[in-house]
Amino acid sequence: MDPIEQFAVITIVPLHIFGIDVSFTNASVFMLCIVAAIMAFVYGATRKGSLIPGRLQSAAEMSYEFVANTVHLTSGSKGMDFFPLIFSIFMFVLVCNIVTLVPYSFSVTSQIIVTAALSILVIGLVIGIGVFRHGFGFLRAFVPSGVPMYLLPFIVMIEIISFATRPVSLSVRLFANMLAGEIALKVMGGFVAALLGAGVAAIIAPLPLIATIALFAFELLEAVLQAYVFAILTCVYLNDAIHPGH
């Protein structure tokens, strides 16, 4: 009942190309299945394109409009260029987080490598777009307008630090939330099993079971919320790159 073992990456097909370990692992299986599931959900559900949508089509359209509205609200109409990327990130993180809650499943977003890679993708994109669209003007993102001269050095320093910590906070927030949630669920579930096997103490076994149920509901909220937070922060950061100096 090791609560950590669920995070183990297990090689299924060992593969080495040019000396790089590209083994097909349980993580690969889950990631590919999640991509397939998202595609089936978004495209499959709307394939018929019914004028009056069914439940699944409604859900797919709602996710589309939800992300589209979020992008539009945070980054404006120029941000809509990045809508497919933000939609992909949101759906990927969301489905990974929800799949995490299925017993015996592998939690993709509980791997800091995955969340860090996604964060670096976002921040890399922010820097790339900022420099590509505004050149040195992108540096204005570190100089807020309307700040007195004597405060400017401190403000710029704070802005630089806040920018530098973004990839860290973005990746660690998601990773830590999902990891902690999974461990807590596993530990609570383990209590139920341990108490059931402990003779008289078995009568209090329902207590951790109730806690597990409550925790599960909370983790479901957390899964959706963290995906939303990840997506909206991506929008906010991209907005900085599109409109620096705000």
Place this chain on the structure above:
Amino acid sequence: MANTTNTAPVTAEHSEMPAAQAPFPPFAPVNLAPLLVWLAISFALLYLLMSRIALPHVEKVLRGRRSKITDDLGDAFARRKEADEASAAYQKTLTDARSNAQALAQQTYTRLAAETDAKRKALDAELSAKLADSEAQIEAMTAKAMANVGQIAHETASAIVEHLTGKPADAKVISEALASVKS
């Protein structure tokens, strides 16, 4: 779920390892390359599928519905306008018909009233003529009767005088007496 059953025996093997020796899996550097490579493959695939196929399709569906709703609403508004116009025309026709009917009724009423009036006047005149005739007749008869009364009074008076005096009365005196009584 089939994948999970595949990996289940492997997981069991792993758990036999002492936990202290194995690094915390989410931080294990061994996982770096395979995770990154497959994340890159999966995410690139997802991005391509979403941006090229799925999202344009959803957008098309949504836009189709929006334009259909807009068209239908425009249609409905046009129809409502038509209906409003038809209703106004109907109301106008109704009002016209009602005023026509009223005018006709008024006309008929006055015509009938005039006719009745004329008839009544004719009847009145006829009746007055008849009344006047009758009155004249009565007057004539009364005069006739009064003339007879004079004669009767004369005869009666001469009879009474003859009876009282025992000799025939003087007709001339009686006529004078009668004339004085009459006047």
